[in-house]
Amino acid sequence: MKLYLKYASIILKSQMQYKTSFFMSVIGQFLVSFTVYLGLYFMFHRFHSVSGFTYSEVLLCFSAVLFSYSLAECFVRGFDVFSLIISNGEFDRIMVRPRNEIFQVLASRIEFSRLGRFLQAMAMFAYAIPVSGVVWTYDKILTLTFMLAGGFFVFSGLFILYAAICFFTLEGLEFMNIFTDGAREFGKYPFSIYGESVLKFLTYVIPMALFQYYPFLYLTGKSSRTLYMFLPLAGMLFLIPCLIFWRIGVRHYKSTGS
Amino acid sequence: MIELRSICKTFKVARRNAGFHEAVKALFRREYTLIHALRDVSFTINEGEMVGYIGPNGAGKSSTIKIMSGILTPDSGECIINGRTPWKDRIAHVREIGVVFGQRSQLWWDVPVADSFELIKDIYKVDNASYKKNLSMLTELLDIGEIIRTPARQLSLGQRMRCEIAASLLHNPRILFLDEPTIGLDAVSKIAVRSFIRYINAERKTTVILTTHDMQDIEALTERILLIGRGRILLDGTLSELKRRNSRHKTLSVDFTGSIDRLENGMHLAKYLDGHAEIVVDTDILSVSDAIAHISGQAEISDLSVTGATAEEMVVSLYKEFEI
Numbered sequence: 311m312k313l314y315l316k317y318a319s320i321i322l323k324s325q326m327q328y329k330t331s332f333f334m335s336v337i338g339q340f341l342v343s344f345t346v347y348l349g350l351y352f353m354f355h356r357f358h359s360v361s362g363f364t365y366s367e368v369l370l371c372f373s374a375v376l377f378s379y380s381l382a383e384c385f386v387r388g389f390d391v392f393s394l395i396i397s398n399g400e401f402d403r404i405m406v407r408p409r410n411e412i413f414q415v416l417a418s419r420i421e422f423s424r425l426g427r428f429l430q431a432m433a434m435f436a437y438a439i440p441v442s443g444v445v446w447t448y449d450k451i452l453t454l455t456f457m458l459a460g461g462f463f464v465f466s467g468l469f470i471l472y473a474a475i476c477f478f479t480l481e482g483l484e485f486m487n488i489f490t491d492g493a494r495e496f497g498k499y500p501f502s503i504y505g506e507s508v509l510k511f512l513t514y515v516i517p518m519a520l521f522q523y524y525p526f527l528y529l530t531g532k533s534s535r536t537l538y539m540f541l542p543l544a545g546m547l548f549l550i551p552c553l554i555f556w557r558i559g560v561r562h563y564k565s566t567g568s
Numbered sequence: 569m570i571e572l573r574s575i576c577k578t579f580k581v582a583r584r585n586a587g588f589h590e591a592v593k594a595l596f597r598r599e600y601t602l603i604h605a606l607r608d609v610s611f612t613i614n615e616g617e618m619v620g621y622i623g624p625n626g627a628g629k630s631s632t633i634k635i636m637s638g639i640l641t642p643d644s645g646e647c648i649i650n651g652r653t654p655w656k657d658r659i660a661h662v663r664e665i666g667v668v669f670g671q672r673s674q675l676w677w678d679v680p681v682a683d684s685f686e687l688i689k690d691i692y693k694v695d696n697a698s699y700k701k702n703l704s705m706l707t708e709l710l711d712i713g714e715i716i717r718t719p720a721r722q723l724s725l726g727q728r729m730r731c732e733i734a735a736s737l738l739h740n741p742r743i744l745f746l747d748e749p750t751i752g753l754d755a756v757s758k759i760a761v762r763s764f765i766r767y768i769n770a771e772r773k774t775t776v777i778l779t780t781h782d783m784q785d786i787e788a789l790t791e792r793i794l795l796i797g798r799g800r801i802l803l804d805g806t807l808s809e810l811k812r813r814n815s816r817h818k819t820l821s822v823d824f825t826g827s828i829d830r831l832e833n834g835m836h837l838a839k840y841l842d843g844h845a846e847i848v849v850d851t852d853i854l855s856v857s858d859a860i861a862h863i864s865g866q867a868e869i870s871d872l873s874v875t876g877a878t879a880e881e882m883v884v885s886l887y888k889e890f891e892i
Binding site: 312313316317320323324327399402403405406407408409410561562563564565 | 579634637638639640641655658659660662663665667669672674676677678679683684686687690691692693719
């Protein structure tokens with residue numbers, strides 16, 4: 311962790327060399343997700359509820375997803391540019407240093423401009439918690455914490471999966487963004503509104519519903535099954551196959567000519 | 569101690585012809601060719617040795633270095649370095665090696681080099697005392713005391729390369745891999761880098777493995793040469809052995825007045841200008857002194873020099889010999 315901060319400080323020093331660009335991107339990031347929020351607001355201005363969920367409930371759902379997403383993004387987004395790290399040979403350097411590869415990839419690409427999105431997610435979260443209409447008992451607080459942690463793990467797993475594919479293709483696969491950037495967008499509504507098959511896919515294949523839909527049902531009192539409360543923890547297991555896939559990828563690493 | 573036994577590595581490479589039509593076709597069906605980067609490569613390098621690893625482009629030099637430094641996993645074969653297999657025990661292994669890629673930087677681009685050094689110190693967990701000792705030695709020997717306060721992006725290539733080498737040695741590695749360390753450097757920087765490499769090999773007993781296309785590097789630094797071509801080790805020997813093998817041919821450079829018309833068997837005219845000639849003598853057929861006597865019998869010699877094959881020429885003849 312200390313080393314992570316050292317990396318952070320050297321990157322901060324580098325980024326401050328270009329300070330206008332730094333502040334512009336913080337503001338830009340902030341505005342982008344802010345427009346998403348506006349879209350949500352105007353929609354509910356018209357319709358008041360979506361398949362039984364009220365505006366304030368959806369807002370809580372959205373802010374929980376956004377929060378865990380931006381948390382994952384803050385730390386794990388280094389993998390987003392992983393195809394670049396491979397193609398410019400930076401990964402060779404990572405391999406000859408005596409530290410975990412995943413750690414080095416993460417630490418070498420810390421994006422302070424993502425703070426904009428993170429701050430906004432926090433603000434929205436702080437706003438949604440009291441207005442959501444949920445009575446905050448201990449189990450509900452625990453459920454919400456599980457949701458955030460589960461979301462962080464699943465998103466991190468997706469970022470790692472995305473990067474591991476680069477080992478085989480040497481090129482990022484844009485379709486993976488459906489599940490990362492895309493999830494941030496469509497994750498604002500409880501997944502059930504997209505229909506049965508989507509929900510099944512998001513439960514069994516890419517377990518995003520485990521930290522969003524099911525615990526959310528419990529949170530809003532639409533279901534009282536305590537099992538739903540712990541499903542986000544099951545979702546965390548998603549990280550394991552992602553890490554295994556990464557391991558296999560490292561063994562297949564081809565490097566680039568020099 | 570480095571030991572490689574029958575290392576093989578193949579790459580699958582997608583091929584297509586140029587053109588948009590072909591690009592679209594390749595989107596659906598790709599043709600792959602297997603490239604055998606390394607076939608059955610074996611060699612042993614002892615502690616404290618300095619070895620020049622040479623071969624034409626694409627021969628497999630970088631692949632070997634990458635396998636030895638734990639970046640690539642070979643398809644088959646064994647590699648034991650300091651008792652470990654690099655790709656299996658990567659973190660423990662890389663702690664004891666330093667790697668310089670001549671064409672790639674390991675310094676953080678926008679910050680002063682000293683900051684990069686600090687971070688590298690933390691990455692390798694070098695303790696303060698030995699870091700200070702190392703740093704002062706390296707800055708002195710490589711003459712980078714002033715330079716390290718400048719951001720890496722503002723350094724000249726020669727300055728940067730000296731910093732790269734220092735960065736690879738901060739953790740006191742037992743083995744140093746240098747992949748084309750003098751590429752693109754001017755004469756002064758080249759000589760500085762070479763004398764530094766010689767110094768750490770002699771003083772610290774660091775094992776050095778060096779790939780290069782610059783034969784002067786080889787001549788200045790290494791006694792032992794490994795020649796690789798098309799993924800195979802073709803030759804493993806000393807530079808002096810090689811020289812002896814190639815020293816059959818001597819070149820006589822002669823300035824003279826008069827004319828040289830007749831050449832003895834074993835003499836071959838390489839260049840003939842008015843008053844200057846270069847004559848190659850095959851010493852198996854004719855001794856150098858006989859050749860000189862033969863020339864002086866025909867013309868008045870005003871200046872004469874005898875040269876053997878340069879390392880450069882030797883390598884060219886080696887490449888020819890092995891058809892690589």
